[in-house]
Amino acid sequence: MDTPLSPISPTAPVAVVTGGARGIGLAVARWFLARGHRVALLDLEAEALQRTVAGLAAPHTSGAVLGLPCDVSDPAQVQAAIDGVARAFGRIDALVNNAGIAIFKPIGETAYDDWRRVLAVNLDGPFLCSQACVPHMLAAGGGAIVNIASISGLRASTLRVAYGTSKAALIHLTKQQATELGTQGIRVNCVAPGPVDTEMAKQVHSQAIRQDYHDVIPLARYGTPEEIAEAVGFLCSPAASYVNGQLLAVDGGFDAAGIGLATLRQGAAR
DSSP states (O other): OOOOOOOOOTTSOEEEEETTTSHHHHHHHHHHHHTTOEEEEEESOHHHHHHHHHHHOOGGGTTTEEEEEOOTTOHHHHHHHHHHHHHHHSOOOEEEEOOOOOOOBOGGGOOHHHHHHHHIIIIIHHHHHHHHHHHHHHHHTOEEEEEEOOGGGTSOOTTBHHHHHHHHHHHHHHHHHHHHHGGGTEEEEEEEEOSBOOHHHHHHOOHHHHHHHHHHOTTOSOBOHHHHHHHHHHHHSGGGTTOOSOEEEESTTTTTOOSOHHHHHHHHHO
């Protein structure tokens, strides 16, 4: 029989997770809740966010989960949402900048509006959310920020001119933040997931694309949201107290591998 979880303290540390209604953001929220944190979820999709908050409801999480609809690319909405977190919970200790979008088009077909929207969410969003959260982290004595980039920010691939560029810029933003905010007791690191088995990936990755990934990833599979959450949680935790300004690729070895994996596997199978 499972041991009932203890109620989360009304003075427990607080984690803010953007894009928290589903996928990696939801898995990160569950990681924090399981370890006694209070969690504030920001997401553009209000109805999905409401369902998620309701789904996380349990006796031990009573009062520990807050959902705030927010477009992270809008400075006024971000400030209002973070002010709402501070009013409700009284502190902010961790921020996970997970909200992101992707538009898959050839360079010549990527409209300027496509380009700007992707960069606004994927790059402006982490910049704005970090700025809004930092004063509350300083008031709490320090904190941790984790930016969710992508393996597409490390190696180029087709149809990702806006997405890949935004994630490469986010990796550098992480280093800028870590250098400056580290002097104030706020650590900033970055996780770069490879392909992850989320609902979005299932919608946009055809069987052929999935096979392409399997052919070039040494572990020959997609990651899970929970595996990404474990890496994010570690970087936010005291176990990573001396880790700052780092990029952690959680990608099954994708970035490390060159060509030849498919041939190697065929040889091993014979």
